[in-house]
Amino acid sequence: MSWTRHAGDMHVIVHGGAGGVPDDPAPRQAVLDEAAETGAAESTPLDAVEAAVQMLESDVRFNAGVGGAVQSDGIVRTDAGVMTSDREAGAVAGMAGVEHAVSVARVVAEETPHVFVAGEHAVDLAADFGVDTDVDLFTDDTRNRWSDANPPQGSPREHLQWLDSRFGGSTSDPTADVSGDDSGTITDSADFSDHDTVGAVAFDREQFAAATSTGGRWFALAGRVGDVPQIGSGFYAAPAGAASATGAGEDIAKVTLSRRAVRHLEDGMSAQKAAETAIDEFGELTGSSAGVIVLDGEGGAGSAFNSDEMQTSVARR
Numbered sequence: 547m548s549w550t551r552h553a554g555d556m557h558v559i560v561h562g563g564a565g566g567v568p569d570d571p572a573p574r575q576a577v578l579d580e581a582a583e584t585g586a587a588e589s590t591p592l593d594a595v596e597a598a599v600q601m602l603e604s605d606v607r608f609n610a611g612v613g614g615a616v617q618s619d620g621i622v623r624t625d626a627g628v629m630t631s632d633r634e635a636g637a638v639a640g641m642a643g644v645e646h647a648v649s650v651a652r653v654v655a656e657e658t659p660h661v662f663v664a665g666e667h668a669v670d671l672a673a674d675f676g677v678d679t680d681v682d683l684f685t686d687d688t689r690n691r692w693s694d695a696n697p698p699q700g701s702p703r704e705h706l707q708w709l710d711s712r713f714g715g716s717t718s719d720p721t722a723d724v725s726g727d728d729s730g731t732i733t734d735s736a737d738f739s740d741h742d743t744v745g746a747v748a749f750d751r752e753q754f755a756a757a758t759s760t761g762g763r764w765f766a767l768a769g770r771v772g773d774v775p776q777i778g779s780g781f782y783a784a785p786a787g788a789a790s791a792t793g794a795g796e797d798i799a800k801v802t803l804s805r806r807a808v809r810h811l812e813d814g815m816s817a818q819k820a821a822e823t824a825i826d827e828f829g830e831l832t833g834s835s836a837g838v839i840v841l842d843g844e845g846g847a848g849s850a851f852n853s854d855e856m857q858t859s860v861a862r863r
């Protein structure tokens with residue numbers, strides 16, 4: 547079906563992470579619906595994805611901003627990336643105390659000559675451009691979960707020993723503990739319920755934008771950065787369309803999942819077909835779990851995942 551174009555059209559799709567079936571799908575869906583509607587009310591695709599993702603970063607149910615995953619040294623670090631089909635891009639990683647990582651990624655895209663700024667200097671950049679820092683990203687749930695985790699002391703090597711039995715897929719074998727059955731669909735592992743990364747894709751008839759934001763994965767080595775802020779892995783936008791990914795970040799990065807989905811759009815697939823094909827390829831190549839959302843230039847929205855669940859919402863104005 548082709549999309550009849552009107553001035554002011556904005557098409558937005560959001561996701562709340564690929565992973566296990568959530569205990570509380572209804573309130574999560576309500577927040578996703580509100581985020582998509584909020585994005586669709588904005589006047590540019592970049593504003594749309596930033597507004598949608600900000601809302602999800604502020605909701606404790608999602609692993610982004612407040613409620614983010616805790617790394618092996620007990621710190622929540624946030625990562626995000628944004629990109630437009632004009633190939634403006636910005637990303638940030640490893641920020642402690644920054645709720646709205648998506649806004650810092652936008653600062654990188656708009657205010658610096660770079661595409662990726664990390665760590666304490668990204669936090670300094672945030673502060674200098676008016677993004678709140680020193681935010682407490684822990685929730686009661688994350689505090690409880692962390693205090694039950696018997697946190698490691700000492701060197702990175704000791705942290706690696708500690709996380710080997712906790713991180714989803716060991717450091718030596720990324721597929722360990724994650725294969726649920728012979729079909730390649732991931733059905734078990736408590737760690738995969740942590741895939742509550744958030745993302746948004748928007749299109750206003752002229753330009754696409756994509757944004758993804760996360761607290762990463764629980765019990766990762768301090769300083770670990772996943773797919774989310776890597777261009778083409780966690781997010782990608784091009785004239786043919788845009789995508790945002792979620793799931794096992796190490797595996798997503800190795801197959802550049804978002805770029806893969808957009809490549810399928812460039813080859814003429816619809817958004818839905820591109821999402822399904824990219825996830826099929828991802829599953830075959832990695833045996834791991836992920837999801838992706840996609841918009842195309844014909845008014846199509848697509849999503850696919852090979853985890854148990856990925857909640858999404860679409861809005862159009």
Ligand SMILES: NC(=O)C[C@H](N)C(=O)O
Pocket residue numbers: 563564609740741742743760761762763771772773774791792793794795796798
């Ligand atoms: N929650 C997620 O989707 C995890 C994210 N992709 C990461 O690996 O950092």
